Amino acid sequence: MRIAVIGQSVFGLEVYKELRKEGHTIVGVFTIPDKDGKADPLGAEAEKDGVNVFKFPRWRLKGKGIPEVVQVYKATGAELNVMPFCSQFIPMEVIDHPAHGSIIYHPSLLPRHRGASAINWTLIHGDKKGGFTVFWADDGLDTGPILLQRECDVEPDDTVNTIYKRFLFPEGVKGTIDWNQSAQVLHNWIRGNDKVPGAWAEVDGQKVTFYGSSLLDSGATAIGQPLEIPGASQPGLVSKAGLMLFGNDGKALLVKNLQFEDGKMIAAARYFSSGSCASVELTEEEKAFAEQMRGVWKSILTNVDAIEDSTDFFKSGAASMDVVRLVEEVKLRASGCQLQNEDVYMNTTFQDFIQMCVRKLRGEDDEEELVVDYVEKNINNMTIRMPHQLFINGEFVDAEGGKTYKTINPTDGTAICDVSLAQASDVDRAVAAAKEAFEEGEWGKINPRDRGRLLYKLADLMEEHQEELATIESMDSGAVYTLALKTHVGMSIQTFRYFAGWCDKIQGCTIPINQARPNRNLTFTKKEPIGVCAIVIPWNYPLMMLAWKTAACLAAGNTVVLKPAQVTPLTAMKFAELAARAGFPKGVINILPGSGALVGQRLSDHPDVRKLGFTGSTEIGKHIMKSCAVSNVKKVSLELGGKSPLIIFSDCDMDKAVRMGLSAVFFNKGENCIAAGRLFVEENIHDQYVKRVVEEVKKMKIGDPLDRSTDHGPQNHKAHLDKLVEYCQTGVREGATLVCGGKQVSRPGFFFEPTIFTDVQDHMFIAIEESFGPVMILSKFKSGDVDEVLRRANATEYGLASGVFTRDISKALYVSEKLNAGTVFVNTYNKTDVAAPFGGFKQSGFGKDLGKTC
Secondary structure (H helix, E strand, O other): OEEEEEOOHHHHHHHHHHHHHOOOEEEEEEEOOOEOOEOOHHHHHHHHOOOOEEEOOOOEEOOEEOHHHHHHHHOOOOOEEEEEOOOOOOOHHHHOOOOOOEEEEEEOEOOOEOOOOHHHHHHHOOOOEEEEEEEEOOOOOOOOOEEEEEEEEOOOOOOHHHHHHHHHOOOOOOEEOOOOOOHHHHHHHHHHOOOOOOEEEEEOOEEEEEEEEEEOOOOOOOOOEEEOOOOOOOOEEEEOOEEEEEOOOOOEEEEEEEEOOOOOEEEHHHOOOOOOOOOOOOOHHHHHHHHHHHHHHHHHOOOOOOOOOOOEOOOOOOOHHHHHHHHHHHHHHOOOOOOOHHHHHHOOEHHHHHHHHHHHHHOOOOOOOOOOOOEEEEEOOEEEEEOOOEEEOOEEEOOHHHOEEEEEOOOOOOEEEEEEOOOHHHHHHHHHHHHHHHHOOHHHOOOHHHHHHHHHHHHHHHHHOHHHHHHHHHHHHOOOHHHHHHHHHHHHHHHHHHHHHHHHHOOOOEEOOOOOOOOOOOEEOOOOOOOEEEEEOOOOOHHHHHHHHHHHHHHOOOEEEEEOOOOOOHHHHHHHHHHHHHOOOOOOEEEOOOOHHHHHHHHHHOOOEEEEEEEOOHHHHHHHHHHHHHHHOOEEEEEOOOOEEEEEOOOOOHHHHHHHHHHHHHHHHHOOOOOEEEEEEEHHHHHHHHHHHHHHHHHOOEOOOOOOOOOEOOOOOHHHHHHHHHHHHHHHHOOOEEEEOOOEOOOOOOOEOOEEEEOOOOOOHHHHOOOOOOEEEEEEEOOOOHHHHHHHHHOOOEEOEEEEEOOOHHHHHHHHHHOOOOEEEEOOOOOOOOOOOEOOEEOOEEOOEOOOOO
16 A cells, blocks of 8 residues: 655654555655754654655644645655654645545553543553554544554553653653643643643644743733634733633633744744744845854854754754853844843744844834824914823723713813723723733833933933923913923923932842851841832822822832823823833833723722822822722822911011912912912911902913913813802801902803902811812911911811911921921922922821932
8 A cells, every 4th residue: 555654753663664564655754854953763764765755844834734735745646644643733635635544643541541641641540551542533633433552551650751662652742732621720731841842732723832831810910912722711812921821710821932833932922923023134234244143153053064044043953052152152243232042042043033133233123113093283383292092001092992081171161182081991901011011021120220211211202392291281281381381391300300310229228137146147128119009190280290109100110000180181191102202111101091980999909009109189098098908908108188377477578478478379270289278377467468469369360371471270170160169159158258259250261260368267168178279268366476376277187288487597497397297388388399208297198209208
């Protein structure tokens, strides 16, 4: 009979010999390519006998037979295929082509254990017999009718190796993966077959071997590109961390590396990008470098006649020490090409290796270009371009279900644009991306100084775009443009530069301890990043609050998921774009516009968030604190409400006290967490002081915040405007004197008149509660009674800021010591600096922003 032998190994050689001995004509031997310059035993013997030998690396591509390979096979005219230990996927058109079909010889454990890894199962189940099976091939290749079995006894101390050596002669165990198992079992199977021989499955029509498995935490949220795995309970997910696979229990494991039929190994994270990059055209200088490298390869691969583009480093005999040598040879010849050993393992052919080196020398990478769906507006004598989608894992994406909301321009009440409205699942995706970036990504590997360079670069980009950022801030929040430029944006830039400088100065200390004699001991502390930090910021300083909290987190090496205020998301989205362009790795910064009740709550509850920073109301802060404690005892820093007292003594510099008093109340339209919520004026100057501030308030220009001459812009949003109207009505109803203001300005938009109340008594609502708007609350105190005014000033549950105006330095020091507030301003107000820690006492919260807080 004319027989084609398709197989390999010593086992295949024994079958081949037996067929020739029985007088059959072997029309062709189809085996695997040479490995490390050595032919497979089956192919080597057939060549000696003058039999045609074909060494195809694969028979199928994307599940279909390769026409050229199938044609070569058909030309042999085989009447039967005999497949002794065939490890390749053979197309069914080849299996079924001969008149008598195909039979398979395969190590198998009698009827109970068929196919791959049968020997392992023999030992695992304590079987007394081992052996092999001959069977007809069918669609399953190793599940057809049994033709013949041969057996051997399993001895008490047998191992897989002893049974193979004594009886079966195959090359080793091949670990086919059965996906209908739990994640734990799949993980054990892959790690149990790691490196040699490898656990494999069919993916996209080709054999893929899985290496480097780790179990993922229960409830881990996956992000990535789906990859269909035949037989698996759900598709895998290719992410930056690797390939996430799922067991039939819904739990997950992560695989780091994949190897294909042709022997090429890649990082699992690059499954969809491997081979997709167009080849770079080399310059003359790069061609010279390539020839140098060809010589290096030749000096390592001494058994290879010539280094072709297709020469495979490892298939040509290279080992791990050769990888180290190759990496060092590259460093000697091209200092700008910083290779890692892994780069060689992932680019095994000479052509791939050179392409990878050249890309590194050019400073190129495989990162995708940032795609931004801008909203453009011509405003403030410029064209501003605003992202309006969620920013997750380095990409602008729609919210789940495409949900959006409109953000409103407070100057005229019109809609600026639609903004993506984050859902709980979006929070989970963002946190997963941040966690992956922290634990697996480049962010955790770069040194602190390089981290600082990224922060400096981001600050530079913000400075380049400062007019655009200030314009967006004015349009979205109502901030006067000149103030937005100087403070909202200007201080944000300063903040990132300040913390960039701290990146490589975060140090621990050594601690002298009693020695455990005769041994000597050393104790030291090391400051480490926390992990994923959630940040929830308010609407009064959208960009500056982002900077205050985000810069420090990033400087320390953490990753961030930030929720901007729902009513002012646009500068945060522009910031996300600039951060991506500055080169921050994917997942380090994530921005989620959305509601506090949904996004903020999910961040508070999320088990993978390790710290949450919040600026907002005391009521919400208490709720967040409770959620953080119940969820996973995450760290919390809170900057909450205030009712900052400002005490003005009769010995003050009156001009300065008037000017600074106005700023203390009306700065940023009163939407200022440290605004002077109550002014105590010594009675012998009270009336004069009121007269002066009323005169100045009447001079203030109310108008379009983009007008350079405007002093007072619109309140941030309609609900806040309505609360201010109600606040002032309450003050009048309780008997305070409304000197001026107290109502909405008669024009489109959310404008509120600067307001002054006098005769405010300590029991009144407006004396106790924060307005968070342009409302000056004036009360007089008895001349010379310092302790009494201090008692009244401290009679509040808040303690964020305070101030005192006096020419008496002793009085200033005494008052500043006795005021219960995180900040005390003396003869000034609103002066903050990136180097000075900022935070409150009592129900104004705890924890500090800015400065060196350690």
